[in-house]
Amino acid sequence: MNYEGISLSKIRSELVRLEDTIIFGIIERSQFALNSTVYKPNQFKEIKCSFLEYFLHNMECVHAKVRRYTSPDEYPFTKDLPEPVLPPLDYPKILLNINPEIMQVYINNIVPAITKEGDDLNYGSSCTKDVELLQTISRRIHFGKFVAEAKFNDPKLHDKYVELIKNKDEDGIMELLTNKQVELKLLRRLKKKALIYGQEIDDQDEDMDGDGGSMPGMRLNPSLIADIYEKFIIPLTKKVEVEYLLQRLDSNFNSYNL
Ligand SMILES: O=C(O)C(=O)C[C@]1(C(=O)O)C=C[C@@H](O)C=C1
Numbered sequence: 001m002n003y004e005g006i007s008l009s010k011i012r013s014e015l016v017r018l019e020d021t022i023i024f025g026i027i028e029r030s031q032f033a034l035n036s037t038v039y040k041p042n043q044f045k046e047i048k049c050s051f052l053e054y055f056l057h058n059m060e061c062v063h064a065k066v067r068r069y070t071s072p073d074e075y076p077f078t079k080d081l082p083e084p085v086l087p088p089l090d091y092p093k094i095l096l097n098i099n100p101e102i103m104q105v106y107i108n109n110i111v112p113a114i115t116k117e118g119d120d121l122n123y124g125s126s127c128t129k130d131v132e133l134l135q136t137i138s139r140r141i142h143f144g145k146f147v148a149e150a151k152f153n154d155p156k157l158h159d160k161y162v163e164l165i166k167n168k169d170e171d172g173i174m175e176l177l178t179n180k181q182v183e184l185k186l187l188r189r190l191k192k193k194a195l196i197y198g199q200e201i202d203d204q205d206e207d208m209d210g211d212g213g214s215m216p217g218m219r220l221n222p223s224l225i226a227d228i229y230e231k232f233i234i235p236l237t238k239k240v241e242v243e244y245l246l247q248r249l250d251s252n253f254n255s256y257n258l
Pocket residue numbers: 012015147177178179180182183186233234235237238241
């Protein structure tokens with residue numbers, strides 16, 4: 001993906017599109033039990049790390065070979081990955097990967113909130129869904145770098161950001177980049193989307209006899225997605241924005257050319 005010339009409104013529309021992928025990812029993962037075995041090390045013969053890390057590392061090896069992690073919006077969760085077999089592309093390399101923190105939040109807070117406790121032995125299926133969801137959440141959160149660059153380039157705010165960055169004023173940067181109205185709109189939209197996407201649609205819901213029909217069943221609690229965004233996804237995106245901006249005036253910093 002090429003980010004040159006991309007505006008804050010275009011970046012926000014990509015964040016809106018990613019919401020749909022995250023909601024469906026959550027619905028998909030929630031059909032399996034918590035399966036905590038897959039998140040603990042040394043559970044299976046010959047696998048010292050957790051089954052999820054083993055699964056992720058194997059997938060990321062293939063993706064690294066096809067240059068996935070040279071793209072500015074893709075970060076791996078595991079280390080010791082092979083070099084790409086494709087020639088490198090000329091992207092600025094920003095050293096800002098909060099995937100270790102995203103992984104902790106995912107295992108300790110998100111999975112327990114979206115699944116039922118217990119073990120249904122669907123380890124491979126659970127991890128397939130975990131990997132898809134983790135990658136999308138990570139992409140969404142690291143998009144904070146583009147949001148931050150767009151805000152830094154806003155002529156009305158630029159000088160203020162420069163001053164705050166020079167003073168290393170993290171709280172001031174956080175306050176300036178926060179847009180409560182955008183956050184509230186986002187949380188309202190997520191509740192609506194979760195209500196619609198989370199419905200069980202079956203033939204019996206059709207109101208053929210005109211008696212008003214019955215309420216459709218829900219695949220998840222409609223406020224769950226908004227809660228996850230409010231408690232984890234938005235704060236981590238803002239953390240990425242602050243960390244990006246704190247590096248923004250370093251002499252060796254290669255910014256995105258938005
Ligand atoms: O859209 C923005 O301005 C962002 O910075 C992104 C985001 C978010 O994570 O959705 C984060 C901080 C703002 O307060 C509003 C929304």
